[in-house]
Amino acid sequence: MEQKRKAAIVTGAGQGLGAAIAARLAGEGFQVVIAEYNEALAAQVVERIKAVGGDAVACKTDVSDEASVRDLVEFTLRTCGPVDALVNNAGIYPKSPVLNMSKQEWDRVLAVNLKGAFLCCKYVLPGMIGRKSGRIVNIASGHAVRGGAQFSHYSASKAGIVALTKSLALEVVSLGILVNTVAPGISDTGMPRIHDSEEQVRIKTARMPMGRLVKPEEIADAVAYLLSERNTVITGQLLGVNSGQVLFGG
Amino acid sequence: MGAAKVALIVGTGGGLDVAVAAALVEKGMSVELFVHGGRKMPDVPVPVQLTALDITDEGKLAAAVQAFTERKGRVDCLINCPDLRINRPLAETTAQEWDDSVALNLTAVFLACKHVVPLMVKQGAGRVVNVSSDVARMGALNSAAYAAAKAGLITFSKSLTREVADFGVRVNVVSLGMMGEDIATFGSEADISAIPLKRAGKWEEAAYLVRCITDEKLEYMTGQTVHMNGGLYMP
Numbered sequence: 155m156e157q158k159r160k161a162a163i164v165t166g167a168g169q170g171l172g173a174a175i176a177a178r179l180a181g182e183g184f185q186v187v188i189a190e191y192n193e194a195l196a197a198q199v200v201e202r203i204k205a206v207g208g209d210a211v212a213c214k215t216d217v218s219d220e221a222s223v224r225d226l227v228e229f230t231l232r233t234c235g236p237v238d239a240l241v242n243n244a245g246i247y248p249k250s251p252v253l254n255m256s257k258q259e260w261d262r263v264l265a266v267n268l269k270g271a272f273l274c275c276k277y278v279l280p281g282m283i284g285r286k287s288g289r290i291v292n293i294a295s296g297h298a299v300r301g302g303a304q305f306s307h308y309s310a311s312k313a314g315i316v317a318l319t320k321s322l323a324l325e326v327v328s329l330g331i332l333v334n335t336v337a338p339g340i341s342d343t344g345m346p347r348i349h350d351s352e353e354q355v356r357i358k359t360a361r362m363p364m365g366r367l368v369k370p371e372e373i374a375d376a377v378a379y380l381l382s383e384r385n386t387v388i389t390g391q392l393l394g395v396n397s398g399q400v401l402f403g404g
Numbered sequence: 405m406g407a408a409k410v411a412l413i414v415g416t417g418g419g420l421d422v423a424v425a426a427a428l429v430e431k432g433m434s435v436e437l438f439v440h441g442g443r444k445m446p447d448v449p450v451p452v453q454l455t456a457l458d459i460t461d462e463g464k465l466a467a468a469v470q471a472f473t474e475r476k477g478r479v480d481c482l483i484n485c486p487d488l489r490i491n492r493p494l495a496e497t498t499a500q501e502w503d504d505s506v507a508l509n510l511t512a513v514f515l516a517c518k519h520v521v522p523l524m525v526k527q528g529a530g531r532v533v534n535v536s537s538d539v540a541r542m543g544a545l546n547s548a549a550y551a552a553a554k555a556g557l558i559t560f561s562k563s564l565t566r567e568v569a570d571f572g573v574r575v576n577v578v579s580l581g582m583m584g585e586d587i588a589t590f591g592s593e594a595d596i597s598a599i600p601l602k603r604a605g606k607w608e609e610a611a612y613l614v615r616c617i618t619d620e621k622l623e624y625m626t627g628q629t630v631h632m633n634g635g636l637y638m639p
Contacts, residue, residue: 220499251567252514252560253522257462260514264506268552272494272502279495301562301627309563310510310556313540317555320543322494390543404639 159185159209161234162381163226165217165274166244168195170343171293173202174370175241178378180208185234189215189226189244189274217244217270218262227277236285237278239381242271242315243293249304249349260307267311268318275322279331288331289381292319294392295337296400312337316392323390332389334380339396342367363398408434411481411618412472414459414516416440416508419584420485420535423611425452428481431615436472438465438516440486440508459486459512462519469519478527481618482520484513485535491590494548502549509553510560517564521573529572531618534561535610536579536629538637547590554579558629565627574626576617580610581633600635 161184167176168190176186180203188210190196196212203210213229216222230237245267248259271292282288297305298312316335323333340346340362346355359367376395379385394402411428415421417439428435429450436453439445445454455472457464473479488508490501513534524530539547540555558577565575582604587595596602613632617625631637 252518252564253525253567255514255518257511257515260511264511264556268556269499269502269506272497272548272552273499276495276497283495298559301559301564301566303563303566306514306560306563306567310514310560313559314506314510314552314556317540317543317551318494318548320541321539321545321548321551324543324545325493325548 158235159183160238161185161187161230161236162239162241163187163189163230163237163274163278164241164243165189165215165270167199168192170345171338171341171370171373172241172243173199174374175243175377176210177203177208178371178374179239179241179381180210182378182382184239185209185211187226187230187234188212189217191216217274218265220273223270223273223277226274231281236281238287239289240274240278241291241293241377241381242274244270245293245311247305247308247345247348250307251304252306255307263307264311267308268314271315271318275318279326282331283326283329286330288326289385290322290331290333291377291380292333292335293338294335296339296394296396298337299402300400319392320390327389332380332385334388334390335392336373336376336380337392337394337396337400337402338373339368339394339399341370341373343370368396408432409480410476410478411435411483412479412520413437413483413485414512415485416487417444417446418487419607420487420610422446422448423607424483424485424614426450427608427611427615428618433481434476436476438468440512459516460507462515465512465515466519473523479520479523479530481531481533482516482524483533483535483614483618484516486512487535489547489550489590491546492549493546497549505549505553506556509550510556513557514560521564521568524573525568525571527572530574531620532561532564532573532575533614533617534575534577535614536577538579538581538631538633540579541639542637544590562627569626574623576625576627577629578610578614578617579629579631581605581631581636583607583610598636599633603634605632605634
C-alpha cells in the first residue's frame with residue numbers, strides 16, 4: 155500500500171522564495187498546498203511541480219484574514235489530510251519612513267507579515283497537537299534584528315516572527331512539534347528588485363560576502379531540513395541563510 | 405537658569421508610568437502623561453498633567469499631541485511604555501487578542517513617535533525611550549502575542565534610530581525582566597530561583613534606568629537595548 159504523502163502548506167508560494175520552497179518540499183515527497191493570493195501565479199507553480207512528478211494544489215488565501223486562513227486549513231484537511239508542515243513565508247515589503255508612514259500601510263504590513271503567521275499557526279496547531287507531531291518554519295529576514303531605515307514596519311513584523319517562533323516553540327516542544335525561523339539573506343528573486351534598480355542590486359551583490367546573492371534553492375534546502383524527520387531537536391531557533399551577510403546570535 | 409525640560413510619557417496607567425513620571429519630575433522636568441483610555445487613571449504623587457485617550461486611535465493621539473505642543477512648546481523626552489500582556493496559548497489566542505496586543509504594545513508606539521518626533525527633529529534634539537520586555541528575546545509560555553509585539557518594538561526602534569540620527573534625536577529601548585507583580589501574574593515561585601537576584605524588579609528601579617538614558621550627556625548612545633532583569637537574561 156502506498157504510504158500517504160505528508161501535507162505541507164506554504165504561504166506566499168506563488169513566486170520567489172515561496173515557490174522555491176514549495177518545489178523543494180514537493181521534491182521531498184510532500185503534497186504541497188500553494189497558499190497564495192494571486193491565483194494565476196499559484197496555478198503556474200502547481201503546473202511546474204506536477205510537470206516534474208510532484209504533487210501540489212493551489213488554495214487562494216489572504217493570510218491576514220482569519221476566515222481565509224480557516225478555509226485554507228479546512229481545504230488542506232479535505233484535500234490532502236492532516237497538516238504535517240507549515241511554512242509561513244507570505245510577506246509584503248513596502249518602504250516608508252516612520253515620520254511619513256500612513257497607519258494603513260503600517261497596519262497592512264503587520265497584518266500580512268506577522269498576524270498572518272499567527273493565524274496560520276493557530277489553525278494548524280490543533281491538528282498537530284492532537285497527533286503530537288508537526289513542523290513549522292517561519293520566514294524572517296536580517297531586517298528582524300538590524301531594523302532597516304524606511305522599513306520599520308517590515309523589520310518590526312520580522313522581529314515579531316522571531317519572537318513568535320521562540321514562544322510557540324516553548325509551548326509545543328513537549329508535543330513533538332518543532333518551530334524555527336529561517337532568515338534569508340538577499341536572494342536572487344524579485345524581492346531585492348522591488349525598491350532597487352538593477353544597478354543598485356549589482357552593487358549590493360558585489361558587497362555580499364560571497365560576491366553573489368543567495369539562491370532561493372539554498373534557502374529552500376534549509377527550510378526542508380528543518381521540516382524533515384531528520385530534524386529531531388532543533389526548535390525555537392533563528393537560522394540565517396545568508397553567506398554571512400548578517401551574523402545572528404549575540 | 406534654563407527652561408525646564410519637557411517630557412511626555414505615553415502609557416497604559418501602570419506602575420511604570422507613575423514611577424517614570426516621578427523620576428523625571430524629581431530631575432526637574434515638566435512632565436505630562438497620556439494614559440490609554442478605559443484604564444483607571446493612575447494616582448500620581450507628583451505634579452503631572454494627565455490626559456486619558458485611546459492611544460491606538462491616530463486621530464485622537466495626533467490631536468492630543470497638538471494640544472500638548474501648544475501647551476509646552478517643546479518636547480525633550482518621549483517615553484513610550486504602553487503594556488498589555490495576556491496569558492494564553494497561541495492556539496487559543498483569539499484574533500482580537502492578537503490585534504489588541506499589537507495595537508497597544510507596538511502600533512501605539514509607532515503612532516506616538518510619528519506624531520511627536522517631528523517636533524524633536526525641528527528642535528534638532530530629543531530623546532526617545534521605548535520600553536520593551538525580555539520576553540521578546542527569551543520567549544515565554546502562553547505569551548506569543550506579547551513577545552511578538554515587544555520584539556517588534558525593539559526592532560522598530562532600531563529603524564527609527566537610523567531615520568532620525570541626523571537630526572539630533574536618539575532612540576533607545578529599555579527591556580525589562582520580571583517586574584512588580586509579574587511573577588504572581590505570569591510566572592511561578594520556580595521562576596524566582598532562575599533570577600540571580602531572587603526577586604522581581606521594582607518600578608522605581610526601571611524608572612531610574614529610563615531617566616538615565618534620557619540624559620543629554622548620552623549623546624553617543626542610540627539604537628541600543630538596555631536590559632534590567634536581576635540577571636535573569638544576559639544577552
